[in-house]
Structures are given as structure tokens and as C-alpha cells.
Amino acid sequence: MVELIVYGIVLGAIIALGSIGLTLVYGIVRFANFAHGDLMTAGAYVALFLVTGLSAWLGIPDTTFGSLSFGWRMALAFPIAMLCVAGVSILLDRILYRPLRAKRSHPVIMAMSALGAAFIVRMIVLILWGADYRFYRPGVMRPAILLPLGVKIRPDQILLLLVVFSLVILLYLFLQRSKMGKAMRATADNMELARVSGIDTERVIIWTWGIGGALAGAGGILYGIDVQLHGGMGFNLLLPMFAATILGGIGNVYGALVGGLVMGIAQQVSTAYLLPTYKPAVAFIVMILILLIRPQGIFGGGRS
Amino acid sequence: MKVLETKNLVSGYGETDILHDVSIELKEKEIVSIIGPNGAGKSTLLKTIFGLLRPRGGVVELIGAEVTGLSPDRIVRKGMSYVPQVDNVFPSLTIQENLEMGAFIRTDDYGDKLEEVYELFPLLQERKNDKVGKLSGGQRQMIAMGRALMLDPRVLLLDEPSASLAPILVGMIFEKIIDINKTGVAIMVVEQNARETLKISDRGYVLAMGRKVFEDTGKAILENKEVGKLYLGG
Ligand SMILES: Nc1ncnc2c1ncn2[C@@H]1O[C@H](COP(=O)(O)OP(=O)(O)OP(=O)(O)O)[C@@H](O)[C@H]1O
Ligand SMILES: [Mg+2]
Numbered sequence: 001m002v003e004l005i006v007y008g009i010v011l012g013a014i015i016a017l018g019s020i021g022l023t024l025v026y027g028i029v030r031f032a033n034f035a036h037g038d039l040m041t042a043g044a045y046v047a048l049f050l051v052t053g054l055s056a057w058l059g060i061p062d063t064t065f066g067s068l069s070f071g072w073r074m075a076l077a078f079p080i081a082m083l084c085v086a087g088v089s090i091l092l093d094r095i096l097y098r099p100l101r102a103k104r105s106h107p108v109i110m111a112m113s114a115l116g117a118a119f120i121v122r123m124i125v126l127i128l129w130g131a132d133y134r135f136y137r138p139g140v141m142r143p144a145i146l147l148p149l150g151v152k153i154r155p156d157q158i159l160l161l162l163v164v165f166s167l168v169i170l171l172y173l174f175l176q177r178s179k180m181g182k183a184m185r186a187t188a189d190n191m192e193l194a195r196v197s198g199i200d201t202e203r204v205i206i207w208t209w210g211i212g213g214a215l216a217g218a219g220g221i222l223y224g225i226d227v228q229l230h231g232g233m234g235f236n237l238l239l240p241m242f243a244a245t246i247l248g249g250i251g252n253v254y255g256a257l258v259g260g261l262v263m264g265i266a267q268q269v270s271t272a273y274l275l276p277t278y279k280p281a282v283a284f285i286v287m288i289l290i291l292l293i294r295p296q297g298i299f300g301g302g303r304s
Numbered sequence: 305m306k307v308l309e310t311k312n313l314v315s316g317y318g319e320t321d322i323l324h325d326v327s328i329e330l331k332e333k334e335i336v337s338i339i340g341p342n343g344a345g346k347s348t349l350l351k352t353i354f355g356l357l358r359p360r361g362g363v364v365e366l367i368g369a370e371v372t373g374l375s376p377d378r379i380v381r382k383g384m385s386y387v388p389q390v391d392n393v394f395p396s397l398t399i400q401e402n403l404e405m406g407a408f409i410r411t412d413d414y415g416d417k418l419e420e421v422y423e424l425f426p427l428l429q430e431r432k433n434d435k436v437g438k439l440s441g442g443q444r445q446m447i448a449m450g451r452a453l454m455l456d457p458r459v460l461l462l463d464e465p466s467a468s469l470a471p472i473l474v475g476m477i478f479e480k481i482i483d484i485n486k487t488g489v490a491i492m493v494v495e496q497n498a499r500e501t502l503k504i505s506d507r508g509y510v511l512a513m514g515r516k517v518f519e520d521t522g523k524a525i526l527e528n529k530e531v532g533k534l535y536l537g538g
Binding site: 179182183185186188189190192193194195196197198199200201 | 354356375376380386388393394395397401404405406408409451
């Protein structure tokens with residue numbers, strides 16, 4: 001049981017990276033980005049290309065760090081892939097969502113276009129890499145470390161938690177201390193007043209999509225390291241991501257983090273009683289329950 | 305010298321025009337008030353001047369340059385600031401952060417300006433790290449005005465700064481308006497407290513049903529029996 005909770009935290013940390021991006025974007029442009037899960041997939045596969053293709057071509061050695069399952073290739077691929085997904089995310093907004101916003105399109109049309117974008121991203125991944133399950137490093141299963149209470153955890157998973165923790169700290173510092181971060185919070189509060197104050201809100205929107213995309217990309221890579229890669233991986237995380245976002249109060253960044261962890265734990269613990277294939281159903285049920293009992297989320301919601 | 309002028313301004317929402325041919329002006333060092341009944345179009349006028357609504361006709365000139373149809377974030381760079389009637393602070397930000405957002409486009413060190421605003425509103429300094437969402441209406445109004453002053457504007461638009469404030473606070477806000485004006489800022493203020501506002505105004509305009517129906521010095525409007533009966537509640 002304790003072990004399932006630990007695995008839940010690992011899965012939850014990945015979900016949180018997605019739900020933080022969802023909630024940031026929603027806070028600024030009031031739009032539920034159904035393509036967010038597929039941005040995670042994109043991140044995972046861009047990293048796969050960098051690790052197996054480009055790194056080999058550049059002659060970067062295929063060694064691993066200590067008892068981790070990856071090495072320099074992944075260390076380089078990780079930030080580059082994050083930047084690439086940030087770019088894809090910004091591009092999606094500029095060529096698809098922004099024109100629809102400018103036309104004040106109906107929310108249903110916005111949702112459909114996001115779903116369309118999700119399918120496009122996924123199809124590109126399937127065309128380029130096929131539908132097989134893939135690994136960053138096939139065949140190696142690193143031995144697990146034994147923690148107290150009989151919990152087995154792989155070194156990869158410890159690093160994964162550290163990476164998520166660092167990204168969240170960086171985001172916190174960005175939002176609290178930097179000028180652009182403060183402008184993002186101001187714009188989420190009141191976009192019209194932000195413009196009246198002289199803030200270039202279009203630039204804020206670009207930053208928001210970039211950060212949301214980068215975090216989604218990171219989440220996708222970490223999921224690929226922890227489990228495996230496959231074209232539907234991000235889409236399968238979409239439901240728990242939305243549940244986490246709602247749970248934390250839509251627009252609340254720190255709520256989304258907690259929501260992600262709760263969803264991860266709920267999903268993993270459920271496997272003690274249910275088949276793992278019911279995990280998405282668990283996410284769905286939790287989401288329905290929140291909507292029925294506390295639609296504003298556990299923290300009252302609304303503002304970060 | 306005129307710092308702000310509208311000529312035959314037409315504006316509205318959706319299909320309907322609200323403002324019809326409104327021509328007003330504000331000169332250097334003046335306080336000018338715009339009064340009129342609810343729904344007269346006073347807020348609409350300020351929003352249109354500030355680029356939140358696109359004018360359907362007419363011209364807006366700011367310090368000798370045409371700004372008709374420019375977006376708010378462009379207009380604010382040209383020396384005019386605006387305090388909206390409602391939702392005029394960022395509730396999840398601290399007081400200090402609200403003021404910093406007012407200075408967003410400044411690239412110089414604006415520490416002095418911040419000090420100046422805190423001197424004008426000492427209460428804000430005491431609580432500068434408090435989130436604004438929890439504060440009272442009077443404090444929020446001070447923050448909103450402080451935010452608008454951060455860019456050293458030459459023209460300030462205030463939309464009902466004393467609305468829904470306790471009577472003692474109303475007096476305080478009017479004193480602050482005079483203080484700000486004395487530092488060389490020309491002020492155009494929309495008010496419900498028409499009599500009080502006219503007392504501190506050099507000139508005033510009466511707006512009704514989207515049209516300018518009367519204009520004179522503040523004193524003359526106060527003494528005008530007919531305007532008093534129609535628009536100042538007897
Ligand atoms: N966002 C909007 N969409 C459509 N109509 C609006 C909008 N805002 C105001 N109006 C209408 O425009 C007219 C003028 O409104 P405006 O807010 O300018 O009046 P006001 O003089 O500021 O009134 P108040 O003293 O109540 O603030 C009113 O009839 C109002 O119903
Ligand atoms: Mg009004």
C-alpha cells in the first residue's frame with residue numbers, strides 16, 4: 001500500500017506538470033486546451049529523436065549516469081525537447097487559437113479545434129514513429145532501491161521527483177519574482193486592467209503558452225522514462241490532468257500541483273482493488289465527484 | 305494648452321450607439337468633471353477615450369497627437385492613465401505588485417515614484433505586502449489611483465473614484481485628487497457625487513443619454529437652477 005502511494009506520487013508529479021500548464025493557460029485565455037496531453041506525447045518523442053537519432057549522429061556517447069537508465073544524451077535532449085514543445089504550443093496558439101479568440105468564437109468551436117489539434121499532433125507522432133511501444137533505452141531494467149517499509153523505488157523515479165520539484169520551484173520563482181511572472185498573474189486577474197496599465201498582454205499570452213508547453217513536454221519525457229512511449233500516452237493522461245486542474249481550483253497553479261499528486265495517488269491506489277485498465281475510469285469518477293461536491297476545487301479556486 | 309480633446313465622438317456596444325457627437329476638452333492643470341444620470345454614457349466616454357472601445361466616429365487627441373483607435377497599452381505610453389470604475393485593482397497581487405504593474409513599461413529605476421505614491425497614500429506603505437483582494441473599497445481606490453500615477457501621466461482619467469465609499473473617505477479621495485492635480489496632472493473625473501466634484505472642478509460637462517447637454521465652469525453649473533433641478537437632485 002505504501003508502495004502504491006509512492007508510485008502514485010511519481011505518477012502524480014507527471015500529471016501535475018501537465019495540469020499546471022492547463023491551469024496557467026486557462027487562467028490567462030479562459031480556454032481548456034484539449035491538445036495539452038498530446039503536447040506531452042510530442043515532448044516524449046522529440047526527446048526520443050534527440051536521444052536515439054541526433055545524439056548518435058553527433059557522436060555523443062551512449063553512457064548512463066551511475067545507476068540511472070540514461071546519461072548525457074537525455075540530459076541534453078531534455079531541455080531542448082522542452083523548448084521545442086514550448087515552440088509547438090506557441091505556434092498552435094498563434095495559428096489556431098488566437099484567430100478564433102479574435103473572432104470571439106463559441107467555446108464549443110474552440111474545444112473542437114483543440115481536439116483537432118490533439119489529433120494532428122498525435123497523427124504526426126504515429127506517422128513518424130509508428131504505433132509500437134518504444135523505450136528511450138530498450139532492455140535495461142535498473143535494479144530498484146529498497147526503502148524502509150518495503151518500498152521499492154528505481155533511481156530514475158527519485159530523479160524524476162527531483163526534476164519535477166525543481167521545475168515547480170523555478171516556476172514559483174518566475175511567477176513571484178520576475179516582471180513577466182507578475183504580469184502573468186496580473187493578466188490572469190484582469191486582462192483589461194493589465195492592458196490599461198500598459199502590459200503587452202499578447203506577449204504575456206505567448207509566455208503562458210510557452211511555459212505550459214515546456215512543462216507538458218517535460219512531463220511527457222518523464223513519463224516516457226518511467227513507463228514507456230506510445231502515441232496515445234499523453235491523451236490518456238488528459239483526463240487525470242483535467243481532474244487535477246479542477247480539483248486544485250481552475251486557474252490556481254499550486255492547487256494544480258496538489259491536484260496532480262492526489263490524482264496520481266488515487267489512480268495507483270485503485271490498482272490494489274481494480275484492474276489497472278480502470279485507471280482512467282478512476283480519474284473520471286474523481287472528477288465527477290469533485291464537480292458534484294466542490295466544483296470550485298479544494299482551495300476555493302479562481303486565482304493563483 | 306489642450307492636453308485632451310474629443311471631437312464629435314461616436315461610440316457604443318454591439319449594434320447600438322451610446323455616445324452621440326461628444327466634444328469635450330481638458331486643458332493643462334485643469335480638473336474637469338463629467339456628471340450625469342446613471343447610464344448616461346460617462347463610463348463609455350472614458351473607455352472610448354482610452355481605447356477600450358473603438359470609436360465609430362470622431363477624433364481623440366492627446367497632447368497634440370491623434371490617438372483615435374489606439375489600443376490602451378499604446379495610449380498609456382503617450383502620457384495618459386486611467387482608473388476604471390470597477391475592477392480597478394489586481395486582487396491576487398500585493399499592494400506593491402499592483403503599483404509595480406502600473407510601472408510595467410518603465411525601464412528606468414522608479415523607486416522615487418514609488419516613494420512618492422506611498423507619501424501620497426501612507427496607508428498603502430504600511431500594508432504594501434498584503435494581498436489586495438482582502439482590502440476595503442477605500443484602500444482599493446487608493447491603490448488604483450496609485451497604480452495609475454506610476455508612469456507620471458500628464459492626463460489622468462478617473463471613473464467614479466468615490467463610488468460606494470463611506471462619507472469620510474469621499475472627502476479624503478477628493479483631497480487626494482486636488483493633491484495630484486497640484487503636481488501638474490490634468491484630471492478628468494466622472495462622478496456621482498456631482499456637487500462635491502463640481503466644487504473642486506475648474507469646468508464641468510453634463511452628459512445625458514449619450515449627449516453633451518451642458519458645459520460651464522464648476523461654479524456656474526452649481527449655481528444653475530435648471531441643471532441643478534434636472535441633474536443634481538434639486
Ligand atoms: N459592456 C456593455 N455592453 C452593452 N451595453 C453596455 C455595456 N456597458 C454599458 N452599456 C450600456 O451603455 C449605456 C451607458 O453606460 P455607461 O456605463 O457608460 O453609463 P454611466 O454614465 O457610466 O452610468 P453609471 O453612472 O451607472 O456608471 C447604458 O445604457 C448601459 O446599459
Ligand atoms: Mg459609469
